[in-house]
Amino acid sequence: xxxxxxxxxxxxxxxxxxxxxxxxxxxxxxxxxxxxxxxxxxxxxxxxxxxxxxxxxxxxxxxxxxxxxxxxxxxxxxxxxxxxxxxxxxxxxxxxxxxxxxxxxxxxxxxxxxxxxxxxxxxxxxxxxxxxxxxxxxxxxxxxxxxxxxxxxxxxxxxxxxxxxx
Numbered sequence: 001x002x003x004x005x006x007x008x009x010x011x012x013x014x015x016x017x018x019x020x021x022x023x024x025x026x027x028x029x030x031x032x033x034x035x036x037x038x039x040x041x042x043x044x045x046x047x048x049x050x051x052x053x054x055x056x057x058x059x060x061x062x063x064x065x066x067x068x069x070x071x072x073x074x075x076x077x078x079x080x081x082x083x084x085x086x087x088x089x090x091x092x093x094x095x096x097x098x099x100x101x102x103x104x105x106x107x108x109x110x111x112x113x114x115x116x117x118x119x120x121x122x123x124x125x126x127x128x129x130x131x132x133x134x135x136x137x138x139x140x141x142x143x144x145x146x147x148x149x150x151x152x153x154x155x156x157x158x159x160x161x162x163x164x165x166x
Contacts, residue, residue, distance in 0.1 A: 047080045
């Protein structure tokens with residue numbers, strides 16, 4: 001685990017080094033951490049202990065990259081996943097609706113920032129695809145909470161990478 005975290009940090013550093021320019025925007029997209037599935041009727045569960053630990057791990061991974069904004073859907077599991085990173089950077093979590101977001105307004109609002117976006121198995125890859133401008137990534141499997149999509153946008157190009165953090 002320590003070795004894989006080091007590899008992730010080195011990869012992230014190399015990908016975001018050029019993101020220092022004010023017109024470059026880097027989006028870090030993750031699915032919420034492990035949710036409590038003990039009550040199938042609960043449509044808004046919180047995180048399990050494992051999920052809380054993963055949320056803290058995400059915060060540790062992202063701490064080096066100067067997150068400027070944190071976005072989350074308005075569910076306990078996504079807000080709980082976003083919370084450690086928001087606290088680490090003294091930010092308020094901004095909520096969004098993944099199917100109703102005005103992408104042009106969002107891009108304008110986040111231009112030049114490092115942005116964490118927390119979503120769901122059926123929204124995170126789709127959001128990354130919208131930022132990229134083409135369908136690159138498939139929907140996340142329901143048991144996968146380890147994907148980190150990094151999309152970097154500047155005036156000349158858009159680059160992207162998918163990293164799995166176990």
